[in-house]
Amino acid sequence: MKKTAIRFMFLAAFGTSAMAETPIAAGHWEGKIQIPEHELSITVDLARSPNGKWIGSISVLKTTATDVPLDSITVDDSGVRFKAGLPGNASFEGVLSTDGNRLSGKAANAEGEAPFQLARSGEADVKVPPASTALPKEFEGAWDGSLDAGGKLERVGMRLTRAENGLATATLIVIDSKQEIPATTVTIDGNRLLLEARAVSGKFDGTLGSEGDLSGDWTQGPSRFSLTFKRASSKPERP
Numbered sequence: 001m002k003k004t005a006i007r008f009m010f011l012a013a014f015g016t017s018a019m020a021e022t023p024i025a026a027g028h029w030e031g032k033i034q035i036p037e038h039e040l041s042i043t044v045d046l047a048r049s050p051n052g053k054w055i056g057s058i059s060v061l062k063t064t065a066t067d068v069p070l071d072s073i074t075v076d077d078s079g080v081r082f083k084a085g086l087p088g089n090a091s092f093e094g095v096l097s098t099d100g101n102r103l104s105g106k107a108a109n110a111e112g113e114a115p116f117q118l119a120r121s122g123e124a125d126v127k128v129p130p131a132s133t134a135l136p137k138e139f140e141g142a143w144d145g146s147l148d149a150g151g152k153l154e155r156v157g158m159r160l161t162r163a164e165n166g167l168a169t170a171t172l173i174v175i176d177s178k179q180e181i182p183a184t185t186v187t188i189d190g191n192r193l194l195l196e197a198r199a200v201s202g203k204f205d206g207t208l209g210s211e212g213d214l215s216g217d218w219t220q221g222p223s224r225f226s227l228t229f230k231r232a233s234s235k236p237e238r239p
Helices: none
Strands: 027-035 038-048 054-060 068-076 079-084 090-096 102-109 112-122 141-149 152-162 168-174 179-182 185-189 192-197 202-208 214-220 223-231
Touching (some): 027 102, 038 068, 038 112, 141 214, 152 223, 202 223
Antiparallel strands (some): 038 054, 054 068, 068 079, 090 102, 141 152, 192 202, 202 214, 214 223
């Protein structure tokens, strides 16, 4: 696990349980991922939605990863497994202590595993992202772009695809560092595309022009950069 080219750090975890005989998994948790020679402080929120589905979010403190949604959450006996919408296709597996106040386990991505430990510190406050909209044909596909980040040119690819329910999904690809950034929400209104990536606290606001280019701005924290995407002749390189 390590820092990527667009100034974000990777990442965080949580584990817990839910049965009649065991303490409830829902709550706000604080702790650390114990990466060798470098601990990451993180918070995790886990709760049940009104329809009974588990929902959650994580934040990596002192980084741009804030309120990143969890998915594929499963809770059984004293264990919890979930994935996080962070670079690196992160997965987490943890165990709840018998008193229900501690969560421990391992976080993993393509670079390896690291243990984590969390402590319960209050009620859950899950920040659920807005729903994405449908993906029109004119936006679908692979795009190439470049971003001038303080004099350093970053090559950025983008994939816009349609989920099974017809809604838009997107992934940004930092080509030179071979990192993927999943979009949290994709909103398309007419010729305007709005993309939010909570993993890096980033947003792209662009317009599809008459020449077929997507031109707009990438914002990340207080920084703003011009970013234009053109149709890719082939799919963006992947890690």
